[in-house]
Amino acid sequence: MYHGFMVTLEHQIVAPQKKRWTVDELLAMEKAGLLDPEKRIELLDGEVYEMPPTSEGHASSVDWLVRLFLKQFDERAVVRSQNPIRLDDEDLPLPDLALLEWKEDFYRQGHPRPENVYLVVEVSDATLWFDRSSKLKRYAKAGLREVWIVNLKDRQTEVFRDPSGEEYLTRFVVKPGESVAPLAFPDDPITPL
Numbered sequence: 507m508y509h510g511f512m513v514t515l516e517h518q519i520v521a522p523q524k525k526r527w528t529v530d531e532l533l534a535m536e537k538a539g540l541l542d543p544e545k546r547i548e549l550l551d552g553e554v555y556e557m558p559p560t561s562e563g564h565a566s567s568v569d570w571l572v573r574l575f576l577k578q579f580d581e582r583a584v585v586r587s588q589n590p591i592r593l594d595d596e597d598l599p600l601p602d603l604a605l606l607e608w609k610e611d612f613y614r615q616g617h618p619r620p621e622n623v624y625l626v627v628e629v630s631d632a633t634l635w636f637d638r639s640s641k642l643k644r645y646a647k648a649g650l651r652e653v654w655i656v657n658l659k660d661r662q663t664e665v666f667r668d669p670s671g672e673e674y675l676t677r678f679v680v681k682p683g684e685s686v687a688p689l690a691f692p693d694d695p696i697t698p699l
Contacts, residue, residue: 527596529597532554549596550641552596564631564658571629583690592619593648626645630655638664654666
């Protein structure tokens with residue numbers, strides 16, 4: 507007896523299940539017009555995240571980095587800004603900047619995959635904790651060889667290399683005015699801040 511009711515074995519208690527999304531499902535919803543095109547939606551580990559509005563400082567930093575990367579790597583790599591990278595079937599992040607293997611069609615046939623990615627750059631202020639934890643783990647798990655977090659709050663660039671499992675074995679900090687070269691272009695240093 508439970509609150510005056512008899513519970514029989516044929517009735518099972520079933521808890522609601524969280525729905526995990528796939529990249530294909532998210533892209534189908536986007537194509538069908540079910541997602542607000544004004545919102546920045548990312549899929550990480552099968553969960554949908556709505557990213558906060560972009561601050562002026564964040565937008566300005568992304569624009570400056572895109573210009574810098576285009577000048578430095580034009581026609582040797584694709585510079586992609588705030589567009590998806592398909593890490594696997596459950597991860598479709600929108601990094602602030604990605605330096606990709608050169609393709610004449612600029613990935614018209616499909617979003618870049620981990621093997622196409624030289625470097626991902628996240629510009630972080632309000633989302634610093636999220637970029638350092640959830641996103642960085644997904645990037646490492648996918649085997650992205652290098653990630654930079656341009657930390658606007660502390661005015662430094664955190665460089666992560668050598669992915670292993672869900673972490674990076676190599677980490678170092680680049681201070682304002684200092685330069686660092688992407689692994690893919692060791693003779694082409696960039697001054698990110």
